[in-house]
Amino acid sequence: MSVIVRQDKCTGCETCVDSCPFDAIEMRDGRAFINEYCNACTTCLPVCPEGAIIETEAGAAPSDSGTKFADYRDVLVFAEQRDGRTAPVSFELLGAGRRLADRLGSRLLAVLLGADEAEAEELVRWGADRVYLCSDPVFRRFNDDTYAAALLRIIEEQKPSIVLAGATPVGRSFIPRVAARLRTGLTADCTSLEIDGETGNLVQIRPAFGGNIMASILCPDYRPQMATVRPRVMKRGRYDEGRTGEIINTGFKDLESRTRVVETVKEVSEISVNLHEADIIVAGGRGAGGEKGFKLLRELAEAVGGVIGASRAAVDEGWVPYSHQVGQTGKTVNPKIYFACGISGAVQHLVGMQSSDIIIAVNRNPDAPIFNVATYGIVGDMFEIVPMLTARIKELKGQS
């Protein structure tokens, strides 16, 4: 499939040139021309007022994945553990995986490395039909080689159609090695996963260009279809105490790693930051002005029982440690309430917090982009608003 410009219809208006996310349209002799950087995403097709841009040779027949990939059926989730306990993102992946498996009428498999049987049983209650468990202590600590080798063996044996993993430091590090070896596609940081009704392919939606735009990605000609998902993006499924499933203990005694973790160091900052888990986050940005502003935010956080978040600007200024950073280069969060105080709302910040249930924005600039995503917007000075809010909330809590 490729996209071309019908030179007889093109008027040279240049409308299409800027629409291309890949910079693949250039003007040649007063007509638009699509160069080799085209990804055939077809974004430019509806943009052309003349209808001069068309898709050709659709003859690259919609690959008949139904028969070609008949062997590849199940959905497989890589369930991550930390210190032997299943990480919350795993339950979210099981929620997403269960939905896809039900849609496909297939089984939901889970792989758990470095945890015990009790944790594996939890995965069943969260929706897995079968868990491949490897309790060998070699998996307690994360090494790319051992994790990749173990997951590869299970995938090669079970031939899942879809493989999901968390977009965590662990998943983002070793899953690409697995995809490279399997010669298949991997889509990072998906925010939505659906099954295409016609082809049965996995439709993977993810942000690109710093969250400025969303891309819908397919892996039509290779299996498995692999995707990573950020923590707190997918909803957990239903927890069923009585649910039963199969737990298969896998041996894997002979796996070796070239890298070696010699030490694991925990760094917990003064307010225990667990932004991923927090129900309420009170975040500050450049507008917080410094230590003084963050002191007010901490008081509000204490009053509402929340934790402190920050925009990149505040972290770069050194007012708050990096571990509090929310956004593209920080953490993605999804709390019930997100207070954004003195944060203008650069897209890089928005992509990390815009799925919060309720967003309360306080900013002096009425045109700040944060107000576009805010549930409640207050145009005003956070040095005035925040202490007032803290006092009112304390008052209310004192009454109850």
Added chain:
Amino acid sequence: MNIIVCIKQVPDTAEIKINPETNTLMREGVPSIINPFDLHALEAAVRIKEDLGARVTALTMGPPQAENSLREAVSMGADDAVLLSDRAFAGSDTWATSYALAGAIRKLGADIVFCGKQAIDGDTAQVGPETAEFLGIPHVSYVRKIEWIRDNTIRVQRLMDEGYDVVESPLPVLLTVVKELNQPRMPSLKGKMAARKARIRIMGKADIDADEDSLGLKGSPTKVKSIFAPETKAGRMMLGGGPEEQVDTLIKELRKIRCL
């Protein structure tokens, strides 16, 4: 010691806006920059060169214009610059990009390959680990500190969610780095002169012994089906009045939906 630093020329995503009428990217006037994470990768390589002695090669895959980013890399201390450029590479996803990069790195030879943890236009963080897999060498992601290099071994700190791991790896190794690793230097005057005179070596598909079917759009397992603008949240409410009234309304609203 030979060190290769993989860099990518990217549009400055902070400058990109969406055209509200057509829901498409407005790229006009958006400057091209070296991916910010890659500057930290380059700085790490140059510091190793200064401490232990090494030859640093900056490598990028991209269109001919990407030469600019290579010259910038030379101005910051890279000794050599290689542009992997061929029409056959166009449309590569992370799999095909890593495949081609690995082909070039194999030809050039490296004891350490540095990459930024991710590029700001795609944000996948996949090309580093995938390239290591194609090269058949170990990798460590999210390196925030290099503790030492000796006896053909490197010890680094890997940033994790709740702290860091201290990891040892034999060489050759591929490392992807985070911003905490260092502060990239500004180009020196001498560096700028070197950049102007630098000879950029161009490699194409014939130079990397590549399997034609594994290159470019054809070699890419993932396909971009469509591109669209992100949804904006509806139901927003601006709270009017003076500060006290605003706080009052907010408290009422939050109580109404049982959030307080």
